[in-house]
Amino acid sequence: MQTLIFAHRGASGKAPENTMAAFKLAVDHGADGIELDVQMSNDGHLVVIHDETIDRTTDGTGWVCELSLEQLRSVRAGHRSKIYKREKIPLLSEVLELLQPTKMELNIELKNNLIPYEGLEEKLINLISKYGMEKRTVISSFNHNSIAKLSIICPEIEKAILYEMGIFEPWEYAKKVGAQSIHPHFHNSSRSIVDRMHKEGMSVRPWTVNTDTEFMEMLEMDVDAVITNYPLKMKRILENYYK
Numbered sequence: 001m002q003t004l005i006f007a008h009r010g011a012s013g014k015a016p017e018n019t020m021a022a023f024k025l026a027v028d029h030g031a032d033g034i035e036l037d038v039q040m041s042n043d044g045h046l047v048v049i050h051d052e053t054i055d056r057t058t059d060g061t062g063w064v065c066e067l068s069l070e071q072l073r074s075v076r077a078g079h080r081s082k083i084y085k086r087e088k089i090p091l092l093s094e095v096l097e098l099l100q101p102t103k104m105e106l107n108i109e110l111k112n113n114l115i116p117y118e119g120l121e122e123k124l125i126n127l128i129s130k131y132g133m134e135k136r137t138v139i140s141s142f143n144h145n146s147i148a149k150l151s152i153i154c155p156e157i158e159k160a161i162l163y164e165m166g167i168f169e170p171w172e173y174a175k176k177v178g179a180q181s182i183h184p185h186f187h188n189s190s191r192s193i194v195d196r197m198h199k200e201g202m203s204v205r206p207w208t209v210n211t212d213t214e215f216m217e218m219l220e221m222d223v224d225a226v227i228t229n230y231p232l233k234m235k236r237i238l239e240n241y242y243k
């Protein structure tokens with residue numbers, strides 16, 4: 001199988017991370033999938049943003065979990081960019097709408113490792129089924145309790161454990177949690193882990209693979225996908241690699 005390219009927070013090397021502009025660019029650049037981060041507003045809406053506060057990526061301030069959807073939508077998510085200054089914090093439903101008519105895959109990372117958003121998993125599943133995206137979505141999280149919960153309430157959707165430090169026999173651990181794949185930091189990926197994961201019928205998608213050298217290393221390992229800020233660059237490298 002050819003290694004797939006997932007755009008990390010959209011094509012975030014070229015447009016503000018986790019904005020509709022970055023997601024549309026990923027579609028235009030021919031990415032196979034999109035990775036994004038999801039949290040919940042204080043009135044229960046699923047929004048796409050990486051940090052627990054809006055301070056770094058918008059011109060507003062405060063905790064996502066303490067702000068209403070209206071407040072979150074009133075700030076600008078591309079304020080540092082001349083081209084993309086009108087971008088807002090997207091709703092997850094907007095991204096689902098964008099991807100539904102395409103053939104692209106979606107990696108929804110739940111950012112619930114610091115804030116344990118009550119009911120987040122249930123709301124997420126409802127939304128994925130509303131758009132019929134069950135077969136094209138993989139849900140990941142650094143919060144493995146959340147993945148274990150999802151494995152019970154939605155066995156039909158693929159789940160991945162996210163990790164940065166090494167895990168002993170990750171294929172065994174992933175199975176125990178109820179995940180079908182692993183999303184390790186690329187430093188913690190190896191040919192032997194990938195081979196063993198494949199033998200178990202499981203997938204490996206390392207992050208964040210941004211340089212040509214890192215990407216070549218991942219291709220040599222035969223990973224299922226890489227998660228990158230530069231989908232267009234990686235697509236071009238891939239064309240020559242498989243020639």
Ligand code: G3P
Pocket residue numbers: 008035037050109140162183207227
């Ligand atoms: O899902 C892969 C990667 O996005 C995990 O780290 O901090 O970029 O969300 P982070």
Ligand code: MG
Pocket residue numbers: 035036037109
């Ligand atoms: Mg992420």
